[in-house]
Amino acid sequence: MGHEEHEHVVLPQHRHHFETEEQQREAGSFGMWLFLLTEIMFFGGMFFSYLLYRNWYYPAFATASNTLNIWEGAINTAVLITSGFCMALGVYAAEVRKKGMLVTTLILTTVFGLIFLGIKYDEYHEKYELHHIPGNSFSVAQFVNPHAYGIQEEPLAPDMAQRTQIFFFLYFAMTGMHALHMIIGIALLLWLIKRAQRGDFTNGYVAPIENFGLYWHFVDIVWLFLFPLLYLINRHPLH
Amino acid sequence: MSAQTIVSLPDQSTAKMPKRHYINNEHGLLSWLLTGDHKRIAILYLISITFFFFIGGAFAGLIRLELLTPQSDLVAADTYNKFFTMHGIIMIFLFLVPSVPATLGNFLIPIMLGAKDLAFPKINLLSWYLYLAGGIFTLTALVLGGVDTGWTFTTPLSTHYLNTHVITTALGIFVAGFSSIFTGLNFIVTIHRMRCPGMTWFKMPLFVWSHYAASLLMVLGTPVLAIALVLVLLERLFGIGVFDPTKGGDPLLFQHLFWFYSHPAVYIMILPGMGVISEVIATFSRKRVFGYSAVAFSSVAIALFGFFVWEHHMFIMGVSNYSALVFSLLTMLVAVPSAIKVFNWSFTLQKGSITFETPMLYAFAFIGLFTIGGLTGVFLGALGMDIHLTETYFIVAHFHYVMVGGMLMAFLAGIHFWWPKMTGRMYPESLSKLSAVTSFIGFNLTFMPQFILGYLGMPRRYAAYPPEFQVLNVLSTAGATVLGVGFLLPLLYLGWSLKYGAIAGNNPWQATGLEWQIQSPPPTENFLETPIMDHEAYDYEWLANKTKHEVTTVG
Numbered sequence: 001m002g003h004e005e006h007e008h009v010v011l012p013q014h015r016h017h018f019e020t021e022e023q024q025r026e027a028g029s030f031g032m033w034l035f036l037l038t039e040i041m042f043f044g045g046m047f048f049s050y051l052l053y054r055n056w057y058y059p060a061f062a063t064a065s066n067t068l069n070i071w072e073g074a075i076n077t078a079v080l081i082t083s084g085f086c087m088a089l090g091v092y093a094a095e096v097r098k099k100g101m102l103v104t105t106l107i108l109t110t111v112f113g114l115i116f117l118g119i120k121y122d123e124y125h126e127k128y129e130l131h132h133i134p135g136n137s138f139s140v141a142q143f144v145n146p147h148a149y150g151i152q153e154e155p156l157a158p159d160m161a162q163r164t165q166i167f168f169f170l171y172f173a174m175t176g177m178h179a180l181h182m183i184i185g186i187a188l189l190l191w192l193i194k195r196a197q198r199g200d201f202t203n204g205y206v207a208p209i210e211n212f213g214l215y216w217h218f219v220d221i222v223w224l225f226l227f228p229l230l231y232l233i234n235r236h237p238l239h
Numbered sequence: 240m241s242a243q244t245i246v247s248l249p250d251q252s253t254a255k256m257p258k259r260h261y262i263n264n265e266h267g268l269l270s271w272l273l274t275g276d277h278k279r280i281a282i283l284y285l286i287s288i289t290f291f292f293f294i295g296g297a298f299a300g301l302i303r304l305e306l307l308t309p310q311s312d313l314v315a316a317d318t319y320n321k322f323f324t325m326h327g328i329i330m331i332f333l334f335l336v337p338s339v340p341a342t343l344g345n346f347l348i349p350i351m352l353g354a355k356d357l358a359f360p361k362i363n364l365l366s367w368y369l370y371l372a373g374g375i376f377t378l379t380a381l382v383l384g385g386v387d388t389g390w391t392f393t394t395p396l397s398t399h400y401l402n403t404h405v406i407t408t409a410l411g412i413f414v415a416g417f418s419s420i421f422t423g424l425n426f427i428v429t430i431h432r433m434r435c436p437g438m439t440w441f442k443m444p445l446f447v448w449s450h451y452a453a454s455l456l457m458v459l460g461t462p463v464l465a466i467a468l469v470l471v472l473l474e475r476l477f478g479i480g481v482f483d484p485t486k487g488g489d490p491l492l493f494q495h496l497f498w499f500y501s502h503p504a505v506y507i508m509i510l511p512g513m514g515v516i517s518e519v520i521a522t523f524s525r526k527r528v529f530g531y532s533a534v535a536f537s538s539v540a541i542a543l544f545g546f547f548v549w550e551h552h553m554f555i556m557g558v559s560n561y562s563a564l565v566f567s568l569l570t571m572l573v574a575v576p577s578a579i580k581v582f583n584w585s586f587t588l589q590k591g592s593i594t595f596e597t598p599m600l601y602a603f604a605f606i607g608l609f610t611i612g613g614l615t616g617v618f619l620g621a622l623g624m625d626i627h628l629t630e631t632y633f634i635v636a637h638f639h640y641v642m643v644g645g646m647l648m649a650f651l652a653g654i655h656f657w658w659p660k661m662t663g664r665m666y667p668e669s670l671s672k673l674s675a676v677t678s679f680i681g682f683n684l685t686f687m688p689q690f691i692l693g694y695l696g697m698p699r700r701y702a703a704y705p706p707e708f709q710v711l712n713v714l715s716t717a718g719a720t721v722l723g724v725g726f727l728l729p730l731l732y733l734g735w736s737l738k739y740g741a742i743a744g745n746n747p748w749q750a751t752g753l754e755w756q757i758q759s760p761p762p763t764e765n766f767l768e769t770p771i772m773d774h775e776a777y778d779y780e781w782l783a784n785k786t787k788h789e790v791t792t793v794g
Contacts (some may be wrong), residue, residue, distance in 0.1 A: 015360075016355070016668070016764075017354065017355035017356035017357075017360065017764075019769065020380055022433060023433070027358040027359075027428050027429075027432040027433065030428050030431060030432060031359060031362075031424060031425075031428045034357070034424050034427055034428065034458060035424060037458060037459070038420050038424070038458050038459070038461070039462070041458075041460075041462035041463050042462035042463070042465060042466050044462075044466075045462070045463050045467060045470075045496050046466055046470075048495075048496075049481065049492060049496075049526060052489070052492060053481075056489075057487065066646075084610070085614045103256075134477050134479040135477040135478060136478065162480075162486065163487045164487075165479055165480065165486070166479065166480060166481060166487060166488065168252055169473070169477070169479040169481060171636075172479075173469070173470065173473060174423075174756035214458075237354060
C-alpha cells in the first residue's frame, strides 16, 4: 500500500466501520487468536479429564491404548502435517497473489483432510467391530481374557477392565471433537476454494486465508497432542 | 476539539429529537433482524432479556408462594424442584450473564471508544441468535415438562437418576454459552483495536475496563462449561461412567469443570455492573472517580483471582483438607479488589456535589447490598463457617444479595442512566424514584430473613419446612411481592416514556463520556467524524470549558 493511488482504492471486502484496512486485518487476526484461546480451554477440559483418569486407572488406560491402531494413527499424523504444510503454502500463495497456486494448495489441503477423516472412519469402524464403543454393547471380554483372543497382554481384573470404557469414551470424545473441527474446516475450505477461484484473495485481501490457516494449524496441533497421549504413551511391542 | 461536529445543548427545554438516528434509519422488522448495528442488537437483547427476566421472576414468585406455608401444599415436591431449577437456569444463564454486557455493553462500548461499531458486527448478530436459540431450547424443556436438576446440573443426579429434560436444557445452555463467548471476544478485540485517536487505555471509561475484565472471563471460562455440559450429555446418552461413581467415574470431576466456569461466572455477572456504578457515581457526584487506575486494575484482579476460587463450592464434597484451606484463603483474597472498588466509590462521593437522580439511587442500593453480599461471602469463604452454612438459606440470601442486590440494581441503574441516550427520551422522575425505593425495601424484606433462616438451619431446595420457620418465610414472601412491584413499575413507565417522555437532549446528566457528546439517540455510524479523545475520563473541567466554548461559539 505504498502508493498514493493504492490508498484510495477501497477493496470490496472493506467493512464500513473500520478506519483502515490495516485495522480490519489486525482486528480479524486478533479475533482469531482469541477464538483459538477459547478452543484451547474447550479441549483443555477433556485433556484434564484424560490425565486425571489415566493416573487413576493406569492399567486400564495402558492396556486400552495398546489396542489402538498405531499405524493408522501414525499415518494420519503424517497426512495431517502434510495438509498443514499445503495450507501454509496456500497462505504464502495468497500473499504473493498467485491465484492458481492458492487454489491448488487449498484443494490439496482439503484432499489430505478428507484422507485423514477416511482413516479415522476406518479406526472407528474397527472399534465398532471389537465392541469398544462405549455404551450398552461395550465389551470388556478382550481385556479380561486376552489370551482367548490371541493377544499377548496381561489380563485385567474385571472391575479394572470396566474402566477401559472411560478410556474409550475419552478417546471418542477427544478424537470426535477433533474430527468435528476437521469437518467444519473442510466445509470452510470448500467455500474458500470457490472464492479463491473468483480471485477474492489474490488482490491483497488475504485475511480470510490467513485466519483460516491459523484455524487449520490449531487443528493440527491438537492432533499432535492427541496422538502421543492416546496412542504412544506406554506403547510396548507385543510379545 | 476542532474535529468534533457534535454540539451539546445544555438547555433541555430547547432540545429537539434528531431527524435521523439509528432507530428510524431503516424500517421494517427485517431491518432489525438482519442488522449489524451494535445499538440495534443491544435493543434486540434488551427486549429478549427482559422477556426472560420476567419468566424467571414468575418462577421466583411461585417458589415464594409455595414457601408461604410449611407444608408442600401448593405444588408437589418434584414440581417445586422444577420451579427452582427453571428460576435458577433462566435467571443465571439467560438474564444475569448477558444482561449488562449484551445490552449496555453492546450499545455503549463502541461509542465510548469512539468507534463506529464493534469489530465483528455479524458475529455480534450471530451471538444474539445463539442466545435466542439457547433460550428457546430452555423454554422447550419447560413446556415439555421441565427439568429438576437444580441450575448446577449436578452429576450423577443429572446423568443417571433424573428422568427429566436435562438434554434439552443443557443443550440450551451450551448454545447460549457460545453467545457469551462471542460477545466477550468481540469486546476484547474492539477494546484492543478500535479505540479512536487519543483514547489510551487509561482514558477509557471504567465501564469499558470492567467489560474488558468480564470478557476475559467469558472467553476463558465459558468453553470449560461447554465441555462439561457436552460430557454430561454424552454420559446421559451412552451411560458411560465418567461422572458416575458406581461405574468408576468421579462426580468431583464434574464439579471441578462446572465451577471452574461457574465461579468466574459470578464475576462475569458482577463486573459489568461495577462498571455501571463507576459511571453513575462519577456523574452524579461530578468528580473523577477516586483512584481511577486502582478501580481499573481491581477489575482485572477480580477476573484473575476469580479463576482460583472455584473449589470453595466443593468444601463439603470430599476434597482434601489442604486444598480446602488453600481455596479458603484464595477466596478471601478476592474480597480485596472488590473492597478497593467500594472504598474508591466512597471516596469519590466524599465532597462531591451529589444529586440523587434515579440511577444514583440504584447505585446507592448497589453499594449497600453488594457490601452485605460481599461480606457474607467472606463468612462462607471461611472453611468452618461454610460447613455450618452451606446448602442453607444463608447461601441463597448471600448470592441474591450479590446477584440481585448487586447486579440487578446495577442493571437498573444503567438502564435508567443511559435510557435518554438509547431512546432520546426521559422517563418520569418521581415514578422512577419510587420504583428504586420500592425495590430496595422489597429486596431487603425478601432476603434479610433468609440470612436468619439459613443461620437457623433451614436447608435450600425443599418445598416443606418445620413450622417454626414460617414467620420469617412469610416476611420473605411479602418482600418478594413488594420487589415484584418494584420491577414491574420500570417496565410500565419506561414503555410509556418511549412515546410520551420529554425529549432528553444530548447530555441530560452533563456527563463527560464520549457517548454524551453525540446526539440522542445516536446516528447509525455513531460519529459523523472520527472523534479525538482529548481529555481524561470524568474530566468535568473539560466539560465546563467545552460547554462555555460552545455557548459562545453557537450563540
